[in-house]
Amino acid sequence: MSSTEQSPQASPEATPVKPVIPAAAAKRANASVIGMIMALAVSLLAILPVVLLNAAPKSEPRRPVVDVSSIAANAAGVAGFAPVVPSLPDGYSPNYARWSGAGTDGVSHWDIGYLTPAQQFVSVVQTGTANPTWLNAQVKKAPVTGTRNVAGVDWTLYDKPGIEKSLVATVGGTTVVLSGSAAFSELDEVADAVVTSATHR
Structure with missing residues (x-):
């Protein structure tokens, strides 16, 4: 290629377009995600005691008392x-x-x-x-x-x-x-x- 030749210009169609999210929309999206995480955490905390109370005992099963x-x-x-x-x-x-x-x-x-x-x-x-x-x-x-x-x-x-x-x-x-x-x-x-x-x- 000679020094007078120039590299071809990229076409507008080939240039990636980065979407721009308005600040308010981004804030709302973040708030929704945080809310979902907090709701999930609350649900897990509510279920955990029930699971622990009903966990299978590690000791031997209780035998009947027969007089x-x-x-x-x-x-x-x-x-x-x-x-x-x-x-x-x-x-x-x-x-x-x-x-x-x-x-x-x-x-x-x-x-x-x-x-x-x-x-x-x-x-x-x-x-x-x-x-x-x-x-x-x-x-x-x-x-x-x-x-x-x-x-x-x-x-x-x-x-x-x-x-x-x-x-x-x-x-x-x-x-x-x-x-x-x-x-x-x-x-x-x-x-x-x-x-x-x-x-x-």
């Missing part, structure tokens, strides 16, 4: 025997205790459920009118696989892979069935407490 002794005392009048009230170490907690009237099997019974220290389950079922049909249902049709002597009582072990194991014995003139997912150490502990309850009344 086994009182329920057993009420059941004794219709049971025809003294319902056992096992005294268990810390870590065992009852989650139900009830008297169940006779069903189609003709057997009424005392029933307690415990959560063990290892977070397993053990049920204590006691009746004075056991029959083979009822017992077979209680042990979930599991076969006899042995015996265990606990607290001077011979307990028959019913065990089958994939189902709960059961210990069955005659205690205090009644049939007692212990069933659950707990280890033998915990089942034995419950069995010992059942025998103590039945023989010290």
Whole structure:
């Protein structure tokens, strides 16, 4: 390019146009944005206490308070025997205790459920009118696989892979069935407490 040549002038159409907002309009726009932010902040402050109050507890869920002794005392009048009230170490907690009237099997019974220290389950079922049909249902049709002597009582072990194991014995003139997912150490502990309850009344 020679020195006499000049660069082409940019056309008016190619020059960007910057919009000019009047000061009053800009002030109104800023005021609207600030207002929205303040409204949002107020809404969050109003919701926050509700969220905090309803937040999921970090501690273990509360377990029901079950007064086994009182329920057993009420059941004794219709049971025809003294319902056992096992005294268990810390870590065992009852989650139900009830008297169940006779069903189609003709057997009424005392029933307690415990959560063990290892977070397993053990049920204590006691009746004075056991029959083979009822017992077979209680042990979930599991076969006899042995015996265990606990607290001077011979307990028959019913065990089958994939189902709960059961210990069955005659205690205090009644049939007692212990069933659950707990280890033998915990089942034995419950069995010992059942025998103590039945023989010290």
